[in-house]
Amino acid sequence: MFNFIPAIDRYIFRLVIVPMLGVFALAASLLVLDKMLRLLDFVAVEGGPVGVVFKMLATLMPEYASLAIPLGLLLGILLAFRKLATTSELDVFRAVGLSYGRLLRVPYLITAALMAVNIALVFFIQPVSRFTYERLEYDLRSGALGASVKVGEFNTIADRMALRIETSEDDGRELKGIFARVANDKGQVLSISAKSGSFLATTDDPDTIILRLTDGTIVQDTGQQDPRVLTFTRHDLPIDLPAIEEFRSRGEDEREYILPELLRMGWADDEPRSKRAASQASFNFRLVEVVMMALMPLLAVALGIPPKRSTSALGVFISIVMVVAYHKVNQYGEDVGALGMVDPLLALWVPFLLFASLILWMYYRVAFVPGGQAIGALENWFSKIAKRIGKLFRRRRRVVVGEEGED
Incomplete structure (x- = not known):
């Protein structure tokens, strides 16, 4: 060809x-x-x-x-x-x-x-x-890539929620050991624990994501002596994403x-x-x-x-x-x-x-x-240095061999 x-x-x-x-x-x-x-x-x-x-x-x-x-x-x-x-x-x-x-x-x-x-x-x-x-x-x-929630640590989200995730599996798709403490608009505090969960995107509001929890308990502090306790099989918890400034041009x-x-x-x-x-x-x-x-x-x-x-x-x-x-x-x-x-x-x-x-x-x-x-001069100098180093090694080897022969 x-x-x-x-x-x-x-x-x-x-x-x-x-x-x-x-x-x-x-x-x-x-x-x-x-x-x-x-x-x-x-x-x-x-x-x-x-x-x-x-x-x-x-x-x-x-x-x-x-x-x-x-x-x-x-x-x-x-x-x-x-x-x-x-x-x-x-x-x-x-x-x-x-x-x-x-x-x-x-x-x-x-x-x-x-x-x-x-x-x-x-x-x-x-x-x-x-x-x-x-x-x-x-x-x-800034957290725009989902980097705001760290596993094994308490994370503060939107100044109204503390979230902790014990472990994460399947590249963050499956969350285990979830605990959340949320303050609602009425001033009440919700303590939520769940066995597992996952984050879901919403189509209506891009600034809000859903944390879908399964098999957990909600403890609602109503200000009275006995808190209100609820158990659930599945519960959707909306999370407001923090405002992210647009990157420069x-x-x-x-x-x-x-x-x-x-x-x-x-x-x-x-x-x-x-x-x-x-x-x-x-x-x-x-x-x-x-x-x-x-x-x-x-x-x-x-x-x-x-x-x-x-x-x-x-x-x-x-x-x-x-x-x-x-x-x-x-x-x-x-x-x-x-x-x-x-x-x-x-x-x-x-x-x-x-x-x-x-x-x-x-x-x-x-x-x-x-x-x-x-680079002829450098080549000659390099050759001389290499020969001297070689002589030193050969001399050292003869000395070592001579000592072994005496032993």
Whole structure:
């Protein structure tokens, strides 16, 4: 089906795509698992339903994807060229006249596709998903998601009812061991206990829910010496939900603006200076993060090819450090640009130009200088350190073996 594609391109595509997808999955899993633990703890403290955790995680996926895509792209290409170099296939390709530019044809096609995906994520999808996450968190704190009743504790509802539920089963659908103390409009106090119950929604009044109780007793304090005691098989107890303020509209944070809104807010003369600076900083931060992806294939080649007769993986480590460090520098540049301390163009594009110059120099050393190595000095230093550590371990092992022989 893809016979019209040259075999070398299909081969490089397979070498790149497998580790790239693996890095995507690994990075996303680590980020999701770390956040999931925090959200589970947060939802447990707030007493909310477990299902909201997965909704909140889903809203965070665009942000995680925008971080994992550049890293996965870099490591996918880097590991592919590292394999070509360590198996001497790269030397064969170079010997038959294939330049690095020709070998990077497929990686750059993949880069272009991922840049388009990342543009959609950071300029359109991520701002909306971030706002959705904030709204879910607000609903959880306010009780709009059913998080106001906590099992095993006394809960005050609408300042006229104290409710305690001993246990909850079937994800909150079946309640056991219910006790309620209610003050009615006449000033009388009702003490209600029931074996089980469940919450039911009402169609007439969305601000009221029904607590349907089964097999219980009502003790009514009428102010007389003997209270009135009633038993019931089923009793519906209306509960007034507390008033919940409507969540704010999207746009209080410049990170929630999509691309047209950023362009309008960042260069509008009628907007406050602080608002314009924050919008411009956010726009330039997102743009520079996407544009940097165009240099990831060159960085991958520069760091993925080890010296001759070497299998050092130092380039993999340095590539991760460089990408993460550059991302942190961009975040700092966005912060100082949003505060108006530095022009956002200078705060974000000057580091980009410096980093791009470094990458281009490293690629030039590998691609056009015979025997050139971008991190040759670091490779030599790393090799010497590794040899010294190996000698120390071997010396320690000989000492231990000698002591055992004396025994």
